[in-house]
Amino acid sequence: xxxxxxxxxxxxxxxxxxxxxxxxxxxxxxxxxxxxxxxxxxxxxxxxxxxxxxxxxxxxxxxxxxxxxxxxxxxxxxxxxxxxxxxxxxxxxxxxxxxxxxxxxxxxxxxxxxxxxxxxxxxxxxxxxxxxxxxxxxxxxxxxxxxxxxxxxxxxxxxxxxxxxxxxxxxxxxxxxxxxxxxxxxxxxxxxxxxxxxxxxxxxxxxxxxxxxxxxxxxxxxxxxxxxxxxxxxxxxxxxxxxxxxxxxxxxxxxxxxxxxxxxxxxxxxxxxxxxxxxxxxxxxxxxxxxxxxxxxxxxxxxxxxxxxxxxxxxxxxxxxxxxxxxxxxxxxxxxxxxxxxxxxxxxxxxxxxxxxxxxxxxxxxxxxxxxxxxxxxxxxxxxxxxxxxxxxxxxxxxxxxxxxxxxxxxxxxxxxxxxxxxxxxxxxxxxxxxxxxxxxxxxxxxxxxxxxxxxxxxxxxxxxxxxxxxxxxxxxxxxxxxxxxxxxxxxxxxxxxxxxxxxxxxxxxxxxxxxxxxxxxxxxxxxxxxxxxxxxxxxxxxxxxxxxxxxxxxx
Numbered sequence: 001x002x003x004x005x006x007x008x009x010x011x012x013x014x015x016x017x018x019x020x021x022x023x024x025x026x027x028x029x030x031x032x033x034x035x036x037x038x039x040x041x042x043x044x045x046x047x048x049x050x051x052x053x054x055x056x057x058x059x060x061x062x063x064x065x066x067x068x069x070x071x072x073x074x075x076x077x078x079x080x081x082x083x084x085x086x087x088x089x090x091x092x093x094x095x096x097x098x099x100x101x102x103x104x105x106x107x108x109x110x111x112x113x114x115x116x117x118x119x120x121x122x123x124x125x126x127x128x129x130x131x132x133x134x135x136x137x138x139x140x141x142x143x144x145x146x147x148x149x150x151x152x153x154x155x156x157x158x159x160x161x162x163x164x165x166x167x168x169x170x171x172x173x174x175x176x177x178x179x180x181x182x183x184x185x186x187x188x189x190x191x192x193x194x195x196x197x198x199x200x201x202x203x204x205x206x207x208x209x210x211x212x213x214x215x216x217x218x219x220x221x222x223x224x225x226x227x228x229x230x231x232x233x234x235x236x237x238x239x240x241x242x243x244x245x246x247x248x249x250x251x252x253x254x255x256x257x258x259x260x261x262x263x264x265x266x267x268x269x270x271x272x273x274x275x276x277x278x279x280x281x282x283x284x285x286x287x288x289x290x291x292x293x294x295x296x297x298x299x300x301x302x303x304x305x306x307x308x309x310x311x312x313x314x315x316x317x318x319x320x321x322x323x324x325x326x327x328x329x330x331x332x333x334x335x336x337x338x339x340x341x342x343x344x345x346x347x348x349x350x351x352x353x354x355x356x357x358x359x360x361x362x363x364x365x366x367x368x369x370x371x372x373x374x375x376x377x378x379x380x381x382x383x384x385x386x387x388x389x390x391x392x393x394x395x396x397x398x399x400x401x402x403x404x405x406x407x408x409x410x411x412x413x414x415x416x417x418x419x420x421x422x423x424x425x426x427x428x429x430x431x432x433x434x435x436x437x438x439x440x441x442x443x444x445x446x447x448x449x450x451x452x453x454x455x456x457x458x459x460x461x462x463x464x465x466x467x468x469x470x471x472x473x474x475x476x477x478x479x480x481x482x483x484x485x486x487x488x489x490x491x492x493x494x495x496x497x498x499x500x501x502x503x504x505x506x507x508x509x510x511x512x513x514x515x516x517x518x519x520x521x522x523x524x525x526x527x528x529x530x531x532x533x534x535x536x537x538x539x540x541x542x543x544x545x546x547x548x549x550x551x552x553x554x555x556x
Contacts, residue, residue, distance in 0.1 A: 105321035123148030155210035158187035452540035482512025523549030
């Protein structure tokens with residue numbers, strides 16, 4: 001008898017371990033199905049009627065196991081295991097949603113209260129009465145005197161017209177008197193256009209001689225924030241001589257992040273705190289939301305108006321703006337309870353006796369640590385708030401209609417493994433389940449859906465889909481007529497947290513038929529979402545699930 005070498009001994013150990021693992025997989029998978037099946041039937045039949053999960057031979061019919069959503073089913077976790085993985089639950093209930101939005105704010109001038117002083121004539125500045133920036137001026141306060149040759153000429157025209165009108169008052173010709181009066185009015189209007197006030201015109205008529213230097217007065221009350229004039233300077237009409245700002249009211253421009261915009265509305269109150277006045281709070285209101293987004297900071301500018309009678313708020317001061325958001329009392333769910341795959345949001349509902357139902361929900365905006373529930377949950381239901389990731393993994397394992405197929409052993413019949421009737425003769429494992437899987441393969445060949453009045457028929461090439469490159473065909477009809485004027489986008493992803501969806505445009509081929517190449521990089525369930533856009537029609541979306549690599553032997 002020859003001696004066994006150490007290398008042969010190691011290979012014997014490895015072979016023994018592999019054999020044990022295969023037997024454990026067969027026995028464990030089928031035993032788990034036998035345990036879970038009665039409980040699933042209990043919780044899924046709301047009318048109290050259960051459909052038999054056994055065939056007429058007493059074997060399990062796994063196709064009757066309910067799947068919740070796409071690629072997920074009820075998860076069963078014993079109380080001991082729940083404690084081990086840290087499963088925690090909470091009641092879904094209505095509660096007031098309140099939060100505070102904080103943003104950096106900058107004090108700015110009220111643009112509606114800035115007055116620019118411009119001239120309508122050219123000339124030289126003689127006397128300058130307001131000669132520095134920051135000076136407070138009152139309305140009708142003298143700013144400077146101006147010598148303008150055009151203005152002097154206009155004054156002389158007015159005086160000549162006035163004298164001529166007075167000289168012909170005794171003439172019997174009414175038309176002559178009216179023409180003289182019209183000349184006086186035209187000369188007076190021209191002086192007004194040169195920004196000469198009626199009071200100055202009356203003084204000119206009383207004096208009877210043109211005034212060489214005319215005084216320019218302030219049109220508003222405020223602080224001089226910009227001054228471009230100096231004594232002896234020649235000024236032109238296109239120049240802005242002064243900019244005067246009324247600071248009794250100021251703006252505060254706050255930059256709010258993009259995801260917080262659903263909570264911002266015109267008319268909301270806001271508070272401002274400044275480092276300069278740490279114990280003081282200023283109150284204002286939102287009056288405008290700017291219609292564009294900053295591409296650098298991804299923020300939207302919001303304008304608040306603050307009263308500033310004591311002038312403590314000075315332009316270009318920085319502070320913190322707080323906006324109180326009150327969404328009212330609404331149904332909420334904790335942030336940590338939601339599993340977001342990118343294409344759908346799922347929570348786990350506790351159904352008792354260790355059963356957890358994965359349920360797709362529609363959520364509103366996030367307020368603080370909670371989401372608003374739009375659809376999918378009812379008050380009083382208990383959901384999982386901790387340990388959801390492990391429950392999600394368990395749910396996906398339970399969802400497979402052929403667990404051994406998902407392990408790359410699709411030809412092995414589960415009922416034969418349970419009864420110890422596995423026929424290993426010839427090792428033709430693929431032929432053992434050929435007849436049983438044929439109908440499933442035919443079902444997977446085409447998927448027909450109806451959405452938005454359209455009929456969608458999806459198929460893959462090859463059929464069934466395989467792990468790797470596939471060609472997806474979608475036929476779209478409207479009342480049995482092919483739809484050929486649509487833009488179709490295909491988004492595909494696996495229904496699991498952290499999976500980033502991929503998007504490809506579908507290329508039109510035959511009338512109503514659209515094609516796209518996809519790469520299904522992993523074996524298992526893939527969700528294919530078809531988005532259809534037609535001119536003048538609302539967008540239509542529908543999701544179809546396919547199994548990549550189903551029914552194929554892996555590594556055998």
